[in-house]
Amino acid sequence: MLPLTLSIALSHLVARKRQSAVSVLGVSLGVGVFIAISGMMNGFQEFFRSEIIETNPHIVISDEYRAAPPQPLERLNPKDAIEVTRIIPRDPVRGISGAAGIMEALEAMPGVAATPTLSGSLILRRAGRDFSVSASGIDPVRESRVTRLASDIVKGSLDSLAAVPDGIIIGSQLAERMGADIGDTLTASASRGAVQRLRVVGIFKTGMDQVDRRSVYLSLARQQSLQMRPRIVNEIRIRLVQVAQSIPVAAELESRWGYKSAPWEETNSRILAVFKLQNFIIYFTVSSILIVAGFGIFNIITTVVLEKSRDIAILRAVGLGAGDIVRIFVWEALAVGLAGVILGCGLGFAFAEGLRQIPAPGASDPTQTLRIALPMWRFALAGGLALLTSLLAGFLPARRAGRADPLETIRGAS
Numbered sequence: 001m002l003p004l005t006l007s008i009a010l011s012h013l014v015a016r017k018r019q020s021a022v023s024v025l026g027v028s029l030g031v032g033v034f035i036a037i038s039g040m041m042n043g044f045q046e047f048f049r050s051e052i053i054e055t056n057p058h059i060v061i062s063d064e065y066r067a068a069p070p071q072p073l074e075r076l077n078p079k080d081a082i083e084v085t086r087i088i089p090r091d092p093v094r095g096i097s098g099a100a101g102i103m104e105a106l107e108a109m110p111g112v113a114a115t116p117t118l119s120g121s122l123i124l125r126r127a128g129r130d131f132s133v134s135a136s137g138i139d140p141v142r143e144s145r146v147t148r149l150a151s152d153i154v155k156g157s158l159d160s161l162a163a164v165p166d167g168i169i170i171g172s173q174l175a176e177r178m179g180a181d182i183g184d185t186l187t188a189s190a191s192r193g194a195v196q197r198l199r200v201v202g203i204f205k206t207g208m209d210q211v212d213r214r215s216v217y218l219s220l221a222r223q224q225s226l227q228m229r230p231r232i233v234n235e236i237r238i239r240l241v242q243v244a245q246s247i248p249v250a251a252e253l254e255s256r257w258g259y260k261s262a263p264w265e266e267t268n269s270r271i272l273a274v275f276k277l278q279n280f281i282i283y284f285t286v287s288s289i290l291i292v293a294g295f296g297i298f299n300i301i302t303t304v305v306l307e308k309s310r311d312i313a314i315l316r317a318v319g320l321g322a323g324d325i326v327r328i329f330v331w332e333a334l335a336v337g338l339a340g341v342i343l344g345c346g347l348g349f350a351f352a353e354g355l356r357q358i359p360a361p362g363a364s365d366p367t368q369t370l371r372i373a374l375p376m377w378r379f380a381l382a383g384g385l386a387l388l389t390s391l392l393a394g395f396l397p398a399r400r401a402g403r404a405d406p407l408e409t410i411r412g413a414s
Helices: 004-015 017-055 072-076 099-108 140-146 159-163 172-178 209-214 220-226 243-257 269-307 309-317 322-356 376-403 406-413
Strands: 059-062 112-126 129-138 153-156 167-171 185-189 195-204 215-219 235-240 261-263
Touching: 004 017, 004 322, 017 269, 017 322, 017 376, 059 243, 099 112, 099 235, 112 140, 112 220, 129 140, 129 172, 129 209, 129 220, 140 159, 140 235, 159 167, 159 195, 159 215, 167 172, 167 209, 172 195, 172 209, 195 215, 195 220, 209 215, 215 220, 235 243, 243 261, 269 322, 269 376, 322 376
Parallel strands: 129 215, 167 195
Antiparallel strands: 059 235, 059 261, 112 129, 112 185, 112 235, 153 195, 167 215, 185 195
């Protein structure tokens, strides 16, 4: 048997079917839109994160330092108040010193794969046209353990780079702009004046326009020859089995060798910051729908309180306390909210499935659709917010009803 306060609350809602149905519909639409839209945005973000993690190295050691090295006077007097001005910096020899030893130490670490790289700019010439590109000299065998370059190659193979000394792998958009294909010859020149002829042995496609249009890969020895920097590398790319450990591992490597070690979170910090702002805007927007639905519940409870003021006074006169009156209208608000949550979860799932059928814009695969993330905690979050909004919307008029003086109400009615 239902408690008296709950029974009275349900009878009020049944007596006002149309208003109750509109309030339930408002809550359900808010919950459904919350689940679907937040699921779509989080699905996109998870996909983008996975692409970053799978495509790029997890840590990059570069031939840079986070802070300028201290001057000799500062090292001799570390505790004194010293200001050194008008410093003429010495032109440093770029490159990672002792890269071979660092590579041996990294390869001895469990769960770590590393590859040396020499990055630099090149000018590629074909048919009288020049194309400025970012070139990376790589070790093909080690590169396949760290990045997804081997699987991104649509023509040729990464192994060809090791087999052909003067080989080069170019992006699909660059190949289209140059009119180049497998076996074609390009002329490459570096800033220091070295000019060599290279043969296209592979074409890759990542789906990222900037990479496919501006990036090329050579063997490490060929790149060192072009850049006139023999036995020099300026980056060591690292892939971890435990991706979540990228920040502490990067900090450990930087403290050990001094060179700047950037985890993927730091390299893509701007994108991740945009994601945080995007999440705030999305959750604020969809939560506003639930707040608007709460006004509907507030309106219906307030109307019932005004219309049932005499009945409330009688209930108080026959022994119900102020807390019982408050519970009646809180039950009404929670009943509307709970019905809206149940219906809204179904609508949210249906909306998400509908969005899941939409082709992903700009995807290379025409069968690829929007990715929707629907963990159970998102349903719980939407339902919890809806119930909290309903509770607050019902409590305010309920408190007013509980504070009403039954004697004054009955006298006024008579």
